Amino acid sequence: MPSIASQLIHWHKDYGRHHLPWQGNRDPYAIWLSEIMLQQTQVNTVIPYYVRFMQAFPTISSMAQAPLDSVLALWSGLGYYSRARNLHQAARLIMQDYQGQFPESRMLIEQLPGIGRSTAAAIAVFAYSKREAILDGNVKRIFTRHFGIEGYPGESKIQNLLWEKAEELLPTDYGKGQIETYTQALMDLGATVCKRHMPLCGICPLQRHCVAFQKNRVNQLPTAKQRKPLPQKETVFLLLMYQQELLLGKRPPSGIWGELWCPPETEIGTDIASYCQRYLGIKIQSPIQLPILNHQFTHYKLRIHPQLIPVISSTLTEKNKFIWIKPYDALKKAIPTPVRKLLKQNFLLDDHAFTI
Ligand code: SF4
Structure with missing residues (x-):
């Protein structure tokens, strides 16, 4: 049976997203900006913000030199403003500590403000073809369903298990562009097929071995957090x-x-x-x-x-x-x-x- 990685790479050729404004770009700054904007925010909302940001601040140095107020003004309406403050602070750190060169290793990228392990991995993959695993909300949803993993994915025990899966599934055939396509395919499958509500299992390339699908538990996974009413x-x-x-x-x-x-x-x-x-x-x-x-x-x-x-x-x-x-x-x-x-x-x- 072909590996999950090869099934996804194959699927992505015909059904993945290929025309997002930040795709086909090896500039780590552009990739970083898009990844931060896409956290908790839909692609369609992000696109106009991304385009305006790249026009106003096309490089790390232009972002670092801008007053924070200008960065926040452009971010206005996108929410979660700590993302914009961290972007600005990280741009200044890159100028100061890395002479304006975005670091290449996932471990170093992860040290920058506002960048977690998964985002650091995505930047390392798309900008530098590093073999790194991502685990954002979309990927957690695919893995919990596909492997039938019960338990809230924010719990450290479940999170560790998901990271292990993410590492195991990385493509072993490390050909040209494989890791980028696989990573993008995971993101795209989560965003367009294995969606939170009403996933399109009928057209999913992973359906045959998906535990949630086989056991009719798609709507129960991932396990929701026990929520108290908000004050x-x-x-x-x-x-x-x-x-x-x-x-x-x-x-x-x-x-x-x-x-x-x-x-x-x-x-x-x-x-x-x-x-x-x-x-x-x-x-x-x-x-x-x-x-x-x-x-x-x-x-x-x-x-x-x-x-x-x-x-x-x-x-x-x-x-x-x-x-x-x-x-x-x-x-x-x-x-x-x-x-x-x-x-x-x-x-x-x-x-x-x-x-x-
Ligand atoms: S079969 Fe359905 S639940 Fe399983 S991975 Fe595909 S879309 Fe998600």
Whole structure:
């Protein structure tokens, strides 16, 4: 029987994806950027971001020289902003420690911020043809189903078993391009056939020996994590408007939305007028309550209570941390998704219609 690697390589020729913008490129920087963007994000969402990033920062040195704010602004809307901060920091480290040359070995790549073992392996494979195993979410799903592995794949015992499988299955015939095609085939099979919901087992090249398929357990594998209900937090966003401009403040580097621009925040029940006067040096008219916006993070849910607040006068005290900006221009800054939604939902982004 042909090995799994050779079946996948064969399958990929006719059914794999061949035209993604980062494919056919040996530039480790481009591969790295695409791999980081693709974490937790669909290909179709990533493509326009990837194209814009490569235009703005075509090399490691251009990314390293750019201010973090510009990198975050381009990343805005893609979520998981620590990915962008780590990219920027890693680009600076590569300039400093490797004279701008992306390291070749998987072990060295893995030392860079924000790059785990699987991503490091993918870069080593696609840029340098190294014989390394990947194990991203898609691959874990294929292996748990194909080998009928029970247990949550995030548990270290299961994870170790999956890494062993990943190493064992690497193609032994180490011909030209074999490792790249095999790695891409695994990624493509997970994304297009062995999908999380409604996998297309009928056209899967691995169906004959797939344990989950034979035992009718495809929908039970991989084993889901035991989830507790997510805690919920509340916050009040102060959308302060003065002379048709909105007040945004830069958040501290650590914590959620680090270094992104957001409206000032306060707790529910705060006296907003005294808060604005005392902490911002701003005198306001009565706030107008806007519809609540719900946002979900990995570890909790956030209920945002936005208040639209016309400002009477401002002697803003911490000027360097804040900016007054037209809502339309704010969309071009590094702002988190819920702020983007609030701007789009609550402001007519047309100078004629904007009246506060
Ligand atoms: S047969 Fe179905 S479950 Fe098994 S690997 Fe293929 S797509 Fe996944």
